[in-house]
Amino acid sequence: MSDLILNIQGVTKAYNHGKPNAVTVLQGVDLQVQKGEVVALVAPSGAGKSTLLHIAGLLDTPDAGQVSISGVDMTDLGDRKRTSARRNQVGFIYQFHHLLPEFSALENITLPQLANGVAQGAAQSRAQALLDQVGVGARANHRPAALSGGEQQRVAFCRALANQPRLLLADEPTGNLDPGTSDVVFAALMDLVRDTGLSAVIATHNLELAARMDRTVRLDQGKIVP
Known part of the structure:
Protein backbone atom coordinates (compact mmCIF):
# COMPACT_ATOMS: atom_id res chain seq x y z
CA MET A 1 0.00 0.00 0.00
CA SER A 2 1.27 3.47 -0.88
CA ASP A 3 2.30 5.84 1.91
CA LEU A 4 1.00 8.79 -0.13
CA ILE A 5 -1.93 10.29 1.80
CA LEU A 6 -2.60 13.44 -0.25
CA ASN A 7 -1.86 13.71 -3.95
CA ILE A 8 -2.81 16.91 -5.76
CA GLN A 9 -1.91 17.05 -9.43
CA GLY A 10 -2.36 19.91 -11.89
CA VAL A 11 -5.08 21.64 -9.89
CA THR A 12 -6.41 24.90 -11.29
CA LYS A 13 -9.14 27.09 -9.87
CA ALA A 14 -10.68 30.36 -11.02
CA TYR A 15 -13.59 32.28 -9.60
CA ASN A 16 -16.22 33.23 -12.18
CA HIS A 17 -14.64 30.51 -14.30
CA GLY A 18 -15.29 30.99 -18.02
CA LYS A 19 -16.44 34.59 -17.64
CA PRO A 20 -14.64 37.78 -18.72
CA ASN A 21 -14.13 38.79 -15.08
CA ALA A 22 -12.64 35.42 -14.06
CA VAL A 23 -9.92 35.55 -11.39
CA THR A 24 -7.45 32.68 -11.50
CA VAL A 25 -6.45 31.58 -8.00
CA LEU A 26 -4.57 28.32 -8.58
CA GLN A 27 -2.52 27.56 -11.69
CA GLY A 28 -1.51 23.92 -12.02
CA VAL A 29 -0.68 23.13 -8.40
CA ASP A 30 1.05 19.84 -7.56
CA LEU A 31 1.38 18.77 -3.92
CA GLN A 32 2.10 15.38 -2.38
CA VAL A 33 2.03 14.58 1.34
CA GLN A 34 3.32 11.28 2.71
CA LYS A 35 1.94 9.31 5.64
CA GLY A 36 2.95 11.00 8.91
CA GLU A 37 4.43 14.04 7.13
CA VAL A 38 3.70 17.56 8.38
CA GLY A 48 -4.76 30.99 -2.78
CA LYS A 49 -3.79 28.96 0.29
CA SER A 50 -7.32 28.79 1.69
CA THR A 51 -8.65 27.77 -1.72
CA LEU A 52 -6.00 25.06 -1.96
CA LEU A 53 -6.86 23.74 1.51
CA HIS A 54 -10.57 23.71 0.67
CA ILE A 55 -9.90 21.73 -2.50
CA ALA A 56 -7.57 19.34 -0.67
CA GLY A 57 -10.25 18.80 1.97
CA LEU A 58 -13.08 18.26 -0.52
CA LEU A 59 -14.92 21.43 0.44
CA ASP A 60 -14.43 22.79 -3.07
CA THR A 61 -13.77 21.29 -6.48
CA PRO A 62 -11.01 22.27 -8.92
CA ASP A 63 -11.69 23.44 -12.45
CA ALA A 64 -9.05 20.97 -13.62
CA GLY A 65 -6.64 18.51 -12.05
CA GLN A 66 -6.95 15.65 -9.59
CA VAL A 67 -7.20 15.25 -5.82
CA SER A 68 -6.57 11.83 -4.28
CA ILE A 69 -6.67 10.89 -0.60
CA SER A 70 -5.18 7.59 0.53
CA GLY A 71 -4.91 6.50 -3.10
CA VAL A 72 -8.56 7.17 -3.96
CA ASP A 73 -9.40 9.76 -6.62
CA MET A 74 -11.86 12.13 -4.97
CA THR A 75 -12.14 14.60 -7.83
CA ASP A 76 -15.38 13.48 -9.42
CA LEU A 77 -17.18 11.89 -6.47
CA GLY A 78 -20.82 12.75 -5.89
CA ASP A 79 -21.84 14.91 -2.95
CA ARG A 80 -22.73 12.01 -0.67
CA LYS A 81 -19.43 10.18 -1.18
CA ARG A 82 -17.45 13.41 -0.86
CA THR A 83 -19.21 14.19 2.42
CA SER A 84 -18.49 10.71 3.72
CA ALA A 85 -14.82 10.92 2.73
CA ARG A 86 -14.49 14.36 4.28
CA ARG A 87 -16.12 13.25 7.54
CA ASN A 88 -14.01 10.11 7.87
CA HIS A 98 -15.80 27.89 15.45
CA LEU A 99 -16.85 25.94 18.55
CA LEU A 100 -20.58 25.60 19.22
CA PRO A 101 -21.16 28.15 22.00
CA GLU A 102 -24.08 26.35 23.68
CA PHE A 103 -22.09 23.15 24.24
CA SER A 104 -19.21 22.34 26.57
CA ALA A 105 -15.69 21.57 25.38
CA LEU A 106 -16.36 17.87 25.88
CA GLU A 107 -19.63 18.04 23.96
CA ASN A 108 -18.02 19.91 21.07
CA ILE A 109 -15.68 16.95 20.58
CA THR A 110 -18.29 14.28 21.31
CA LEU A 111 -20.90 15.49 18.82
CA PRO A 112 -18.91 14.86 15.60
CA GLN A 113 -18.30 11.30 16.77
CA LEU A 114 -21.98 10.71 17.51
CA ALA A 115 -22.81 11.98 14.02
CA ASN A 116 -20.38 9.39 12.69
CA GLY A 117 -22.07 6.52 14.52
CA VAL A 118 -19.81 6.21 17.57
CA ALA A 119 -21.52 5.16 20.81
CA GLN A 120 -21.90 7.98 23.33
CA GLY A 121 -19.72 6.43 26.03
CA ALA A 122 -16.86 5.76 23.63
CA ALA A 123 -17.21 9.23 22.10
CA GLN A 124 -17.05 10.92 25.49
CA LEU A 130 -7.93 14.29 23.66
CA LEU A 131 -8.60 17.20 26.03
CA ASP A 132 -6.26 15.66 28.58
CA GLN A 133 -3.59 15.28 25.92
CA VAL A 134 -3.61 19.01 25.07
CA GLY A 135 -3.71 20.08 28.72
CA VAL A 136 -7.30 21.28 29.05
CA GLY A 137 -8.92 18.16 30.49
CA ALA A 138 -9.93 20.02 33.63
CA ARG A 139 -11.93 22.45 31.48
CA ALA A 140 -14.00 19.75 29.77
CA ASN A 141 -17.34 20.94 31.16
CA HIS A 142 -16.79 24.62 30.40
CA ARG A 143 -18.47 26.30 27.45
CA PRO A 144 -16.28 28.17 24.94
CA ALA A 145 -17.08 31.60 26.43
CA ALA A 146 -15.50 30.48 29.71
CA ASN A 163 -13.11 11.03 14.10
CA GLN A 164 -9.50 9.90 13.67
CA PRO A 165 -8.86 11.38 10.21
CA ARG A 166 -5.84 10.48 8.12
CA LEU A 167 -5.27 14.04 6.88
CA LEU A 168 -5.33 17.26 8.89
CA LEU A 169 -5.68 20.63 7.16
CA ALA A 170 -5.10 23.79 9.19
CA ASP A 171 -5.45 27.39 8.00
CA GLU A 172 -3.41 29.74 10.21
CA PRO A 173 -4.40 27.75 13.33
CA THR A 174 -2.63 30.10 15.75
CA GLY A 175 -3.13 33.31 13.79
CA ASN A 176 -5.51 34.86 16.33
CA LEU A 177 -3.26 34.25 19.33
CA ASP A 178 -0.51 36.34 20.91
CA PRO A 179 3.04 35.06 20.29
CA GLY A 180 3.48 33.38 23.67
CA THR A 181 0.13 31.60 23.54
CA SER A 182 0.69 30.74 19.87
CA ASP A 183 3.91 28.89 20.71
CA VAL A 184 2.26 26.83 23.47
CA VAL A 185 -0.81 26.02 21.38
CA PHE A 186 1.23 25.10 18.31
CA ALA A 187 3.36 22.75 20.42
CA ALA A 188 0.14 21.06 21.60
CA LEU A 189 -1.00 20.68 18.00
CA MET A 190 2.30 19.16 16.90
CA ASP A 191 2.23 16.72 19.81
CA LEU A 192 -1.27 15.61 18.78
CA VAL A 193 -0.24 15.18 15.17
CA ARG A 194 2.94 13.26 15.99
CA ASP A 195 1.24 11.00 18.52
CA THR A 196 -1.50 10.01 16.07
CA GLY A 197 0.75 9.62 13.00
CA LEU A 198 -1.37 12.06 11.03
CA SER A 199 -0.39 13.67 7.78
CA ALA A 200 -0.95 17.43 7.90
CA VAL A 201 -0.82 20.57 5.79
CA ILE A 202 -0.61 23.65 7.99
CA ALA A 203 -0.83 27.10 6.42
CA THR A 204 1.08 29.78 8.29
CA HIS A 205 2.76 33.15 7.86
CA ASN A 206 5.08 32.35 10.77
CA LEU A 207 8.40 31.11 9.43
CA GLU A 208 9.53 30.00 12.90
CA LEU A 209 6.51 27.70 13.15
CA ALA A 210 7.07 26.50 9.59
CA ALA A 211 10.63 25.53 10.48
CA ARG A 212 9.29 23.12 13.13
CA MET A 213 7.49 21.07 10.49
CA ASP A 214 8.99 18.44 8.19
CA ARG A 215 8.93 20.45 4.99
CA THR A 216 7.88 23.87 3.70
CA VAL A 217 6.16 24.57 0.39
CA ARG A 218 5.45 28.07 -0.86
CA LEU A 219 2.42 29.21 -2.81
CA ASP A 220 2.75 32.44 -4.74
CA GLN A 221 0.44 33.76 -7.44
CA GLY A 222 -1.35 30.47 -7.68
CA LYS A 223 1.73 28.29 -8.08
CA ILE A 224 4.00 26.23 -5.87
CA VAL A 225 7.40 27.92 -6.02
CA PRO A 226 10.87 26.89 -4.77
Missing part, protein backbone atom coordinates in the same frame (compact mmCIF):
# COMPACT_ATOMS: atom_id res chain seq x y z
CA VAL A 39 3.98 20.16 5.63
CA ALA A 40 4.03 23.92 6.17
CA LEU A 41 2.18 25.89 3.49
CA VAL A 42 3.60 29.40 3.43
CA ALA A 43 1.81 31.99 1.33
CA PRO A 44 1.13 35.72 1.28
CA SER A 45 -2.44 36.91 1.67
CA GLY A 46 -4.47 36.35 -1.47
CA ALA A 47 -2.13 33.72 -2.89
CA GLN A 89 -10.64 11.07 6.43
CA VAL A 90 -10.14 14.81 6.83
CA GLY A 91 -9.90 17.08 9.87
CA PHE A 92 -10.08 20.88 9.59
CA ILE A 93 -8.74 23.61 11.83
CA TYR A 94 -9.37 27.27 11.10
CA GLN A 95 -7.90 30.50 12.43
CA PHE A 96 -11.02 31.02 14.54
CA HIS A 97 -12.13 28.06 16.63
CA SER A 125 -14.05 8.85 26.53
CA ARG A 126 -12.14 9.79 23.40
CA ALA A 127 -13.11 13.45 23.81
CA GLN A 128 -11.83 13.51 27.38
CA ALA A 129 -8.60 11.74 26.39
CA LEU A 147 -12.26 29.39 28.01
CA SER A 148 -9.25 31.49 27.02
CA GLY A 149 -8.38 31.92 23.35
CA GLY A 150 -5.62 29.34 23.61
CA GLU A 151 -7.91 26.87 25.36
CA GLN A 152 -10.62 27.36 22.73
CA GLN A 153 -8.19 26.62 19.93
CA ARG A 154 -6.88 23.51 21.65
CA VAL A 155 -10.47 22.27 21.94
CA ALA A 156 -10.84 22.96 18.22
CA PHE A 157 -7.75 20.83 17.56
CA CYS A 158 -9.33 17.97 19.50
CA ARG A 159 -12.57 18.32 17.59
CA ALA A 160 -10.70 18.10 14.28
CA LEU A 161 -9.13 14.83 15.41
CA ALA A 162 -12.29 13.40 16.98
